[in-house]
Each structure stands twice: as C-alpha cells, then as structure tokens.
Amino acid sequence: MNPNVEQSRTTATEATEILLRLRVNRRDVSVAARPNATLLSVLRDTLQMTGTKCGCGEGDCGACTVLLDGEQVNSCLFLAAEAQGTEITTIEGLSPNGALHPVQKAFVETGSIQCGFCSPGMILSAKALLDRNPDPTDEEIRNALAGNLCRCTGYVRILEAVRRVAHPELPRRVEEGESDDTFSVVGKSVPKKDAADKATGKATYTGDFRLPGMLRGKLLGSPHPHAKILSVDTSEAEALPGVHAVITAKDVPDVPYGVSPARYDEQVLAGDRVRHVGDAVAAVAAEDDDTAERALELIRVEYEILPGVFGIEEALDPGAPQLHDAYPRNINTEIHHDFGDVDKAFAEADLVREDVFRGQRAMQIPLEPHVSLARVESDGRITIWTANQAPHYVQHQLSRVLDVPMGRIRVVKPAMGGGFGGKAEATSLDFCSVILAKKTGRPVLMEFSRKETFLHGRGRHAQVIRLKTGVRKDGTLLAVQADITLDGGAYTSFGIITSYYSGVMLTTPYRLPNFRFDGKRVYTNLPACGAMRGNGTPQPRFAFESQLDLIAADLGLDPIELRRRNALHTNDLTVNEFQITSCEFQQCLDLVEERSGWKEKRGKLPFGKGIGIACGCFISGAGYPIYRSSFPHSSAIVRLSEDGTSAMVFAGAPDIGQGSDTVLCQMAAEELGLRYEDVSIISSDSAVTPTDLGAYASRITYFAGNAVRDAAAAARRAVAEVVAEEWGLPVEEVSFRNGHFHSPDGSRTRSIQEAAALAFGRRGPVVGKGEYSPPPLGGKFKGAPIGTSPAYSFCAQVAEVEVDTETGTVRVTDFYDAHDCGTVINPMNLHGQVEGSLVMGMGESLWEEVIHKDGRIVNPNLHDYLIPTAADAPRIHSFVVKSYDPGGPFGAKEVGEGASLPVMGAVANAVANAIGVRLTELPITPEKVLRALGKIPPDAEGPGTAVCRL
Amino acid sequence: MAMPAFQFHRPRRLEDALALLGDAGADGLAKAGGTDVMVLLKHAAVAPRVIVGLSALPELKGIRLENGAVSIGAGTTIAELESDPLLTRHARGLVDAAHRMATVQIRTVATAGGNLASAAACGDLAPVLIALGATLHLRSSRGKRVLPLSDFFTGPRTTVLAPGELITRLQIPAAEPGAASSYVKFGYRGGSQIAVVSAAVSLVHENGAAKRVRLVLGAVAPVPFSVKGASVLVGRPVEGPALDAACAAAASECRPISDIRGSESYRRAVVPVIARQALELAWRRSRGIES
Numbered sequence A: 001m002n003p004n005v006e007q008s009r010t011t012a013t014e015a016t017e018i019l020l021r022l023r024v025n026r027r028d029v030s031v032a033a034r035p036n037a038t039l040l041s042v043l044r045d046t047l048q049m050t051g052t053k054c055g056c057g058e059g060d061c062g063a064c065t066v067l068l069d070g071e072q073v074n075s076c077l078f079l080a081a082e083a084q085g086t087e088i089t090t091i092e093g094l095s096p097n098g099a100l101h102p103v104q105k106a107f108v109e110t111g112s113i114q115c116g117f118c119s120p121g122m123i124l125s126a127k128a129l130l131d132r133n134p135d136p137t138d139e140e141i142r143n144a145l146a147g148n149l150c151r152c153t154g155y156v157r158i159l160e161a162v163r164r165v166a167h168p169e170l171p172r173r174v175e176e177g178e179s180d181d182t183f184s185v186v187g188k189s190v191p192k193k194d195a196a197d198k199a200t201g202k203a204t205y206t207g208d209f210r211l212p213g214m215l216r217g218k219l220l221g222s223p224h225p226h227a228k229i230l231s232v233d234t235s236e237a238e239a240l241p242g243v244h245a246v247i248t249a250k251d252v253p254d255v256p257y258g259v260s261p262a263r264y265d266e267q268v269l270a271g272d273r274v275r276h277v278g279d280a281v282a283a284v285a286a287e288d289d290d291t292a293e294r295a296l297e298l299i300r301v302e303y304e305i306l307p308g309v310f311g312i313e314e315a316l317d318p319g320a321p322q323l324h325d326a327y328p329r330n331i332n333t334e335i336h337h338d339f340g341d342v343d344k345a346f347a348e349a350d351l352v353r354e355d356v357f358r359g360q361r362a363m364q365i366p367l368e369p370h371v372s373l374a375r376v377e378s379d380g381r382i383t384i385w386t387a388n389q390a391p392h393y394v395q396h397q398l399s400r401v402l403d404v405p406m407g408r409i410r411v412v413k414p415a416m417g418g419g420f421g422g423k424a425e426a427t428s429l430d431f432c433s434v435i436l437a438k439k440t441g442r443p444v445l446m447e448f449s450r451k452e453t454f455l456h457g458r459g460r461h462a463q464v465i466r467l468k469t470g471v472r473k474d475g476t477l478l479a480v481q482a483d484i485t486l487d488g489g490a491y492t493s494f495g496i497i498t499s500y501y502s503g504v505m506l507t508t509p510y511r512l513p514n515f516r517f518d519g520k521r522v523y524t525n526l527p528a529c530g531a532m533r534g535n536g537t538p539q540p541r542f543a544f545e546s547q548l549d550l551i552a553a554d555l556g557l558d559p560i561e562l563r564r565r566n567a568l569h570t571n572d573l574t575v576n577e578f579q580i581t582s583c584e585f586q587q588c589l590d591l592v593e594e595r596s597g598w599k600e601k602r603g604k605l606p607f608g609k610g611i612g613i614a615c616g617c618f619i620s621g622a623g624y625p626i627y628r629s630s631f632p633h634s635s636a637i638v639r640l641s642e643d644g645t646s647a648m649v650f651a652g653a654p655d656i657g658q659g660s661d662t663v664l665c666q667m668a669a670e671e672l673g674l675r676y677e678d679v680s681i682i683s684s685d686s687a688v689t690p691t692d693l694g695a696y697a698s699r700i701t702y703f704a705g706n707a708v709r710d711a712a713a714a715a716r717r718a719v720a721e722v723v724a725e726e727w728g729l730p731v732e733e734v735s736f737r738n739g740h741f742h743s744p745d746g747s748r749t750r751s752i753q754e755a756a757a758l759a760f761g762r763r764g765p766v767v768g769k770g771e772y773s774p775p776p777l778g779g780k781f782k783g784a785p786i787g788t789s790p791a792y793s794f795c796a797q798v799a800e801v802e803v804d805t806e807t808g809t810v811r812v813t814d815f816y817d818a819h820d821c822g823t824v825i826n827p828m829n830l831h832g833q834v835e836g837s838l839v840m841g842m843g844e845s846l847w848e849e850v851i852h853k854d855g856r857i858v859n860p861n862l863h864d865y866l867i868p869t870a871a872d873a874p875r876i877h878s879f880v881v882k883s884y885d886p887g888g889p890f891g892a893k894e895v896g897e898g899a900s901l902p903v904m905g906a907v908a909n910a911v912a913n914a915i916g917v918r919l920t921e922l923p924i925t926p927e928k929v930l931r932a933l934g935k936i937p938p939d940a941e942g943p944g945t946a947v948c949r950l
Numbered sequence B: 001m002a003m004p005a006f007q008f009h010r011p012r013r014l015e016d017a018l019a020l021l022g023d024a025g026a027d028g029l030a031k032a033g034g035t036d037v038m039v040l041l042k043h044a045a046v047a048p049r050v051i052v053g054l055s056a057l058p059e060l061k062g063i064r065l066e067n068g069a070v071s072i073g074a075g076t077t078i079a080e081l082e083s084d085p086l087l088t089r090h091a092r093g094l095v096d097a098a099h100r101m102a103t104v105q106i107r108t109v110a111t112a113g114g115n116l117a118s119a120a121a122c123g124d125l126a127p128v129l130i131a132l133g134a135t136l137h138l139r140s141s142r143g144k145r146v147l148p149l150s151d152f153f154t155g156p157r158t159t160v161l162a163p164g165e166l167i168t169r170l171q172i173p174a175a176e177p178g179a180a181s182s183y184v185k186f187g188y189r190g191g192s193q194i195a196v197v198s199a200a201v202s203l204v205h206e207n208g209a210a211k212r213v214r215l216v217l218g219a220v221a222p223v224p225f226s227v228k229g230a231s232v233l234v235g236r237p238v239e240g241p242a243l244d245a246a247c248a249a250a251a252s253e254c255r256p257i258s259d260i261r262g263s264e265s266y267r268r269a270v271v272p273v274i275a276r277q278a279l280e281l282a283w284r285r286s287r288g289i290e291s
Helices: A039-046 A102-110 A119-132 A138-145 A156-166 A195-200 A235-239 A289-297 A312-316 A342-348 A391-402 A428-440 A450-456 A495-507 A538-555 A559-566 A585-595 A660-672 A700-727 A752-763 A827-846 A903-915 A926-932 B014-027 B037-042 B078-082 B085-090 B092-100 B104-109 B112-118 B125-131 B228-233 B240-253 B264-286
Strands: A005-007 A018-024 A027-033 A065-068 A071-074 A087-089 A215-221 A227-233 A243-248 A280-286 A300-305 A331-339 A351-359 A371-376 A382-386 A409-412 A444-447 A462-471 A477-489 A514-523 A609-619 A634-640 A647-651 A679-683 A735-737 A740-742 A749-751 A766-772 A792-803 A810-820 A875-880 A917-919 A947-949 B007-011 B028-031 B050-053 B063-066 B069-073 B135-140 B143-148 B153-155 B166-173 B179-186 B197-206 B209-218
Touching (some): A027 A039, A071 B104, A102 A119, A119 A138, A119 A195, A119 B104, A138 A156, A156 A827, A215 A428, A312 A477, A312 A514, A342 A462, A342 A477, A351 A538, A371 A428, A391 A428, A462 A538, A477 A495, A538 A903, A559 A585, A559 A609, A585 A609, A585 A792, A609 A903, A634 A660, A634 A752, A647 A660, A647 A700, A660 A679, A700 A752, A740 A752, A749 A752, A752 A766, A810 A903, A827 A903, A917 A926, A926 B264, B007 B014, B014 B028, B014 B135, B014 B166, B063 B085, B069 B085, B078 B092, B078 B112, B085 B092, B092 B125, B092 B179, B125 B179, B125 B209, B197 B264, B209 B240, B209 B264, B228 B240
Parallel strands (some): A647 A679, A810 A875, B007 B050
Antiparallel strands (some): A005 B007, A065 A071, A215 A280, A227 A300, A243 A280, A351 A462, A371 A444, A634 A647, A792 A810, A917 A947, B063 B069, B069 B166, B135 B143, B135 B166, B197 B209
C-alpha cells in the first residue's frame, strides 16, 4: 500500500469503517467512522458532542459551525476524514472549566440568545473573528456572522455582544422600559434562565438525545402532488440489514386528525390518496439515518397520478380536480360576517376606495427542524420528546388517534429551537415515532430535513385581499368590506382559525363602526399552510395599512394623523365584540412619530428614500381553546424547597426560545419575595407539569403568567398560615413585603426562607397551585370566539428605506416600534421579541416566498428561500409606552406576535413614499420595484406587478 | 440527509491523486474543499464510487509570482485569495470576488480550482479570472495541458475537464502599469448571496484612455462571457457615450434565463447597471482614485 495515501484499511467494501485520529477541543480521540461520514455526524453521533447543531445540512445556516485551526467551517459539509491533523474546536471546548468564555458571557448578558439553536455556531464564528481581529468594524462583524442564520433575534443583540467583547469598557445598555422600583424582579432585564446552557452547548434539544438502543426513523413522502396509491410493497426495505420496522397506512390507526375538530382531515400515513408532494406514505426505523434513507428508496409505491390544483383561482374553477370529497369546489371553509350597516355607511362616505392586495406563501424557518423521539416504557406508557409549541395538543391527538388515555402519555418538550407557529400541531413524526417505538421496542428518533420542513409546510397562507373602505372627509373610518381568500394547501391545519383571523382583526386598532368580511379558504395540492407568527393577520394588515396611506393621500391627510383620528381607546368594544381592556395606542403613535423624526422626514426625503408607518393590534392569548375542553387554559404549581431557600415552578407552558421560562420565574420570584436566581422552572413535561395549551396566540405571559402568579401566591399563603399559627395571629393580619412576613405591630418578622422551612417542618411540602382561564368573551355569532382575548396589545411602527432605483433593491435602514404591551416583565426579552419580529417581517416584506411550479416547491432550502442575515439587519429602535392591563399578571400583555403584524405594511408604505409608486403584492422584490418604476418593458415576461400610481 | 457510500482517498502527492483518479475513470470524483460536491452528494446529483480528496496535495497550494505571471494553486482557498497581498496588487478584482462569495465558513474551505470546476453559471471567480486573462493548468495521469479559462466552460455545470483530469494551477499575467480590475456582484441579501448578475472588468489605463478593456458578465448566460461591444472603450476614457455604449452592449449581448432569482427581462435591465459599476470602479482604480 502506498504510504502516501490515506485510505480505508480495506477498500473492498465501501461501508468499511476507517479509523480516524481527531483532535477535538485539545484532546486526541480515535473514532471508527465510514469514509463518507461528515465531521458533523462524527461529532454528534459518534462522539455524542451535541452542542454542534444541524439546521440545514447544506452549508446555508451555519448552525453546524466548528473551528478548524481557529477558522469557521460548516461541519455538515466537511468529511471527518479530512479533519485529521487539524485542531477542532466545538462549542464544548470554549468553556472547559465551566467558566463562560467572554463571547459566551456577552451573548448571555446582552440577550443574544433566544431559542439558542444558532448560538453555538454563532458564538464560534464570533470567537474566530475576534481571535483574528480583536477590534472589528461593524461591517467586519456582519461579514463574519453572515454565514450563521438566526431567526429569533434579528441579530441586533448579537452584533452588540461582539462589540462588547471587543470593548468591555462599554457601559451596559439601559433597556427602554426598565422599570422603576415598583417591583424587585418584574421589570428587570435579567438574563434568560437557559441562556448559559444554550451558550455552552449543554442545552439538550430533542434531536440531541442519545438513548440506549435508539433507532432513527424516516418518512417516505409522495413524489407526486396528487395521486391515488394503488399499492405499497415494503418487502425489500424490510429485508435491508439494519432495518427494524417499516410501516404504512395499514399499520396505523385509520383515525383522521388535525387541529380544528370540525376539520380533522389528515392521516398519520396516507392510505388511498396523496395530496401534495411530501405527503407521508410510509415510515422506517433503522439503525442509523443512512440505512433508514436507503430503506425508503426500496419501498415500492405504485401511484395513479391525478390532476392537481395549485392556485386559488384554479381550485375554485368548476370542474377542477377535488382534494377532499366532503368539500366541494375545494372550499375548505367560508366565512360571512356582517356588522353594522356597511352599505349605508358606504353611501354616506365622502370617499370609498377599493383595492386588491396579495400576500405570499412564506415559511417560519425556525433553525431547528421538527423532531420527535418516542419510547414505550415497560408498562406500556408512552414517552415522547417533541420539538412542539403545543405539547398538550400532541398529547391530545396521540391519545385520540392511538386510543391511549392521556394519563398514559408523557409529552416532554426539551430545549427547543424556535417555532413561530410552524411546530404548533402534532405531525406524522410524532405519531410514527411512537408507532415505530411500539413495534420495535426501541426508542425511535425522527427528524425532518430542512427540505422536509418545506414539504410539511404549515407556513403562511398566500392571500388575496380585496378591501373596500369608506371614510369621511376628515378621515373618520365608516366601513370596511373585506373579501379575503386563502390558499390553504392540502389540509386544514390551523387554517379555519387563520381564515377567521385574517378578517376579524381588521376591526383593530382603529375604531370601525361597520364591517363586513367574506372569507374563503381553498384546498390546493400544496403543503398545508398553518399558523405563522401573527396567524393570518400580517398580510391583511399590510393591505389595510397600505390602503390607509392611499386614503390619507386622497384626503390630503398625514398618515399618522389619519391613524390617530381613528385610534381605539381603553374600554372600547369593537363592532365584532372584542372588549378592549387597556389601550395606549395613541401614545404609541405619538412616540413613534416623535422618535422617528417623522415630521422632519415625511415628504422631505429625496427620491429613493422613504418613510412609512403601519400599526397593529394582537391578542394576548385566545379566548377559547382549539378543541372543547373543561381544562384551564394554563395551570402551574409552585413548590418551595424544604429549606426555604429556593422555589421551583412547574408549568406546562412551553418555552420555545421566546423566553417564557424566564418571565414566569420572574413573576414567581416577585410574588414570593425571592431573588430571581433562587427560582427555577420545569416546564412542558406532562409527567410533572400541569396542562397549558401551548405557545401560540401570544398567550403565555398573560395566561401562564396569571397561573404562575396565583400558584406562587398560594404557596406564600400556605407559608403565611404557618407563620400566623406560630405567632398566634389570624392569617389575614400577617403582612408580606420585601421577602418578609410581618406582624401588624412590626414586632415580629420572618423571612420567606425561614418561614418556608418552618412550614415544611410542620405541614410537609409547601406547594401552591394556580390556574387561569379567561372569562367568557365575545359575541354569539358564528366564529365569534376567534379574535377574542382578555387583553390586546397595540403598536405603531415606522420603517425607513432606501431604494436603489436602478436595480430595484430595497434596503430597510431603520425600524422604530412603539409598543403598548402592558407592564414589561423583562425589557431585554421584550425588545428581543420586537427585533426578531421586525427582521423576520423585513424578510417577508422583501424576499421570502415559497415558490412552486406544478405542485413542486422550487426553493426548499436556505440558499433559495432567503431569510435575512446579519449583514441585512437594520437599525432598530424599540420603545414601550406606559400601560397597564387590569387582568394581566402585574399588568402585562403580549408582544411576541403583535410586533410582526405591521412590518410589511410599514415597509410597503415606506417604499411607496420613496418611489412614488405603490406595490400591492408581497414580497416587494427588486424585480417588482423595477417594473413598478417602468424600467422593464411592461410586456416583458416575468412576474406581473400590481401597482397603484400615487 | 444521508451521504451515499464511497471509497475515500486522501493522497499526499499529486501523482498519486492522478493515478487514483485515472484508475477510477468515470466512477471517480476529485474533491477539493467540497462545499459544492458535498451538497451534490447529499442530493445524489453525483454518485461516484471513489472520491479523491485533494486537500493534502502541496502541489496545489501557494500563490506566487513567476515568469511575469501570478500562479495560483488550484487548492488555494477563497479565504486565502481574499487576503493575499500579491493578488491585491495584481488582481484586485479577484480579491473582490473572493470577498463577496458565500460565507466565511464556505470561503475557509472552498478552493479556487473547485469553484471553477463546479462551473455554476453564477460562480464568482470565473468572470474576473476570464477578464484577467487567466489560463488553467490541467493534469491527468495521461498528461498535462494548458488552456485559457475562456475555453474551459462548455455550459452550466459542464467543462472540458476529462474524467480523471484536475486543475492544478491558475495563471494570470502580472499587472502592467495602469492595470486595474474589479468585480461587482448583484444579489438580494447583504450576506451569503448567489449572484443574480455579476460583472468583472480588467483594463489598462494609459494617458487618460483605456488601452485595453475586458468586461465579463456572470450569471446572465450559460457560461461567463466577454462583452464584445466593450471594445468601444479602447482608446477612450471610460465615461460618457462610450461607457453608455459598452453598457448597452452588455445588455444586448447577455443571454439570461428566467429563474427564481429573476426573470430574463429583469436581469437584462440590471446588467448595464452592474456593468457600469464594475467599469467605473476599475477605471477609478486604474487612475489610483480608489484603491
């Protein structure tokens, strides 16, 4: 053998493992690996160092970044064999003695970590940059981090973290909305509970579990958008060595499932028909991913191809192929709302405008793809770990479909890499991992690839929005008639709810006495659309906020003034019966007008530069659950430790990266008089945490917050009773402040710690429980529950843009957001949510679109589906106004989705202001801008551009 | 995403690599940085039986000035191109192109030779290297040949490389006095973008006029190509009607396709804008106005 050639020990079989000598984090390790093994798979699977993540497998996202000899590399594209002879540094190597590396520390302290899935890679990229360039410019930082995608933070704080490492002397940023001393823990920008674990790679995400005997499962998806399944032959796949089980429709219950009980239209595995490319037909469990994927190739499915429908108009066409027999003309749902007297109002209006707008199909792109891991316990109980925003609904659906009582199903949501609405329902991964685990007796881990997340869908619906709006000369809104049609894809998912939301929220944040809404959701042979951040409302907001600017121009009014004249106020009841319990929307308008320099800029900027406003209002949790249930919407237990020095919160509420664990701990600490550091949380493990409906509808701060606050108060009362007993006083005479119980005359005090220890000694476990459900809300008409909420947040946003009128490129330079979200529990987290919303919304405004041709998605990856990078992040100015909601915990309301509503409208209005032409279709791509500017011959082929001349 | 099975060799001498590739024939694949090939492998777009990794071959490394030319090892990484002082002096446009390619993670690993061999129509290095008059040195177990880069590409993702043949070095003439080059890439995002239109320029300035001008466009034809009409600038300053005419020629000579990044007509509209930016940048550089 030639000594100058490193090669496999024998080359007779290609699968023969070779011995690799690697140096990882300053330690030499020898591992046996196949020649084709990537460095990522050797790190994660062979060495079980799971701090390095996989978000795409194609070198686009950077979650797998490691350092080779100090330089950033995508380990998913690097053969392990070629890493020999280099010094490999993974995130685990950055804090060998447990002390955070300065970059990790800065990420934790600046709030740069939300879901944390990108953090290990991002931190290593930052470290590599700072090692070669200790004082990088802003551009150099952005360039170094542009290969690490983040979907949560909008990059603002990450860029700041790197600057702070380079310049430790910089003073700590004072967050807008830092509270005075009303509270001791609430209102403070404490670092997230899980930030350090996420910074060091210790946080265990679902895909990081390595259980003994664990198998890997994979789904076989349909290659056709619409077809009958004639036969499925799994014999060859089953015969492949390393394959443990193959299942098809005949092995799974024939029980349809979904989100809305009225529309359970999905099957665990398709039996007779597939309705979109990727529709799951079979599943395999095997020793490893490679074997599972090879087995999929050996499954023979005979299809009879059916004609498909791929757009709204096509689907509604009489004679169009039908997706579901029960829904003729492919109409999944129809909505007809009519409040007040719309026709009379139009007749009386001084101006009536009719405009049509279009919103695109978009995707959430959390950095962590969907993943489930199931294990069947010896007594038959099921445990499933799942990256899911609503684990309770997974438990509910598993119970329904598999006919197992909920009490025998344990659903755990480990650390989670974001969701944004795309992981809010049970998937075939959840069902199949459990069924395969039952069948094999082994734990089964199933993950989507990035492409599969696109084929699974559940992103934002494409919408066609027709708006007719009547106003008085002074700008007073008289009536809106909205006709909204949504392209739903092949199944219902959240679509009924999304369809309602698309219209009903148009009665906010402006007073609107007359409102008519005709909605329609249409089935097409594309992946199902679901509940992406803002669930149906951001595109109609784009439409309405665009139309308001058109109206302002028609009437000669300033756009902010027009909005101010119509603003909702506290105690308003909207025409569709939403009760506004607190509203500081006018303050938002005033603040954003002042801080953005609106008056100095609007109308005074040169051609190509523009400034625009848009506003929004969102629910702080939904008034009603998705399925009828007597359960509280949120519930929690708080337990003080036996020695009284700490407390543990048990709450079903899932932290998916948004920081709910942190704010719930802050609320418990405040109520108990403990320090933030002394309160911990176990969330989303149904074996120990009581039910919560989940992380959707922006509900956790308000709903779970109330439950946790009540639980903490109950725990404190239990302690107070023992103190009262000891002091011989009635319990109501014992007061509590600053962490101490006091007798009325002040002669006796006891700290919560001493008192809790005493209470445990006398009465056993010191536990309090709390639950929250909103009061009955809303009207009696069909669909009245959708849009009801115990409280509404409000915001006003201004965008500033620069348009390159030669190429059509739009660059957002600045966003200003003023928010009424009630009392701020954690300003750093809050601004992080706003920043992430703005940058996600910017991507949707400018680039993001799922493009499909003949039912096939053309861009199911992160180099063709473009989300913003660190190089694109605009300057963000996030403000909060003073506000208090009477029903919210400490007066708090939501922020996580509300901030995403106005973005597309603000950008569109700014672009119109910059170039004098309004684009009415999202996204506002350079090509559409250039067409709108008349720089491409109107008859030239390419996407049409709907515009309004101003 | 699963990787297909293959034998992997990582030779330390060029002749061993060539022998291995020669033996493997059409079943063999040379892998440099692998940032493109690994994705193709995962998508089963290529399915070689044997992969020969080139990362340990010293013959493919190094950037040096020899015989009046800059010789660049095909295994030079994009990051090395980005920071090389010799290239900054002789081939500034190549440094621009390296800097604008993909992400730091990709640039750390991807190589000059690999980028050319992958032959994507939107590849960043080819336009500027063609503008600079680069030649390629190819080797196989059967021999060696040298050819101009402009003759290398035969279509999107196809080249004249025979099975078992490797790019070993790239050569560009050393910059003469008054020479300057540039690369302007137009894409949508600020970071990690694929070129929608790109333009590279190499020119020599003499007494207030362009003595030689080469304008090469990328991503708007099956392969990068030189704009013939740019010759209108020879003997003239790069400005005014001549510049307009060169840009108009760029628009009329390009043959873009419509894809998800833009329609043919959009690309045709943007080509003269980007061509002008590249020409003006090189012209300024040639007069020392912009380094």
